[in-house]
Amino acid sequence: MLCTHTIVRMTQEDGELDSLVRKRIRALRVAQGWSLDELASRARLSPSSLSRIENGQRRLALDQLVTLARALDTSLDQLVETDTDDVIVSPMIDGTHGGMRWPIKAEPGMTVMRQRMTTPPPDNPSALRAHPGREWLVVLSGTAILLLGNRRLRVEANQAAEFPTMLPHAIGTAGGPCDVLGIFDREARRGHRDRKTPADA
Structure with a gap:
């Protein structure tokens, strides 16, 4: 079941978040050592569709993000998590x-x-x-x-x-x-x- 805040974030017109999610998908795929074909097969997408998702040439659909998150062994919340301002923490x-x-x-x-x-x-x-x-x-x-x-x-x-x-x-x-x-x-x-x-x- 999708969290409400996740749906809200993904329906907002947020170019930075869109770019971040695409980069994260590619980075997670590369970290696993998977080719486009391998991840596409796991996510039941065509390699060309996955390539367009990673390159920003195809709209990010929520159902595809859910499938990609599962294929990448992560959660939707983690896949669309935004950068936080408090990266540095003082002791x-x-x-x-x-x-x-x-x-x-x-x-x-x-x-x-x-x-x-x-x-x-x-x-x-x-x-x-x-x-x-x-x-x-x-x-x-x-x-x-x-x-x-x-x-x-x-x-x-x-x-x-x-x-x-x-x-x-x-x-x-x-x-x-x-x-x-x-x-x-x-x-x-x-x-x-x-x-x-x-x-x-």
């Missing part, structure tokens, strides 16, 4: 955790956070935390120590780690300061709200 200072935080607009509930760690992970196993969710982190500089269940993992600069947060875990440095960029889903972020020290992950 929010997270005073609780001593880092910078950026919400991810495309994935509500997802958060990116950069943090400088200066202390090693806790020695006491009872200090490890577990909570619902998933986390992904990359070490930007220095070396981090990730305690994960019964494992002690060394994560070097430019290495990443992804793990379910129901495993008891904590993170700290292997010696000197360590800069870490973490991505948290909604549940993992909620589990971090009451975190008191940067050594807890």
Whole structure:
């Protein structure tokens, strides 16, 4: 079922949107490595019709856009999405955790956070935390120590780690300061709200 705002946008005389949609169709086709013939076959269009759609020589019909969106493995809303003005996002200072935080607009509930760690992970196993969710982190500089269940993992600069947060875990440095960029889903972020020290992950 088509969203009302999608229908409104596609019925407006908007030359910029029209051009953007045509470029997006071609870019998605090329990204898949498909020829005009291949996408046309998937969308049940003739190659000449598809070529005219991409080149702006044929009117964009809503029913064809629905078919093309399916063939390109995307949604109609994503196919006709307009550019947004707020491409650049400034960080929010997270005073609780001593880092910078950026919400991810495309994935509500997802958060990116950069943090400088200066202390090693806790020695006491009872200090490890577990909570619902998933986390992904990359070490930007220095070396981090990730305690994960019964494992002690060394994560070097430019290495990443992804793990379910129901495993008891904590993170700290292997010696000197360590800069870490973490991505948290909604549940993992909620589990971090009451975190008191940067050594807890």
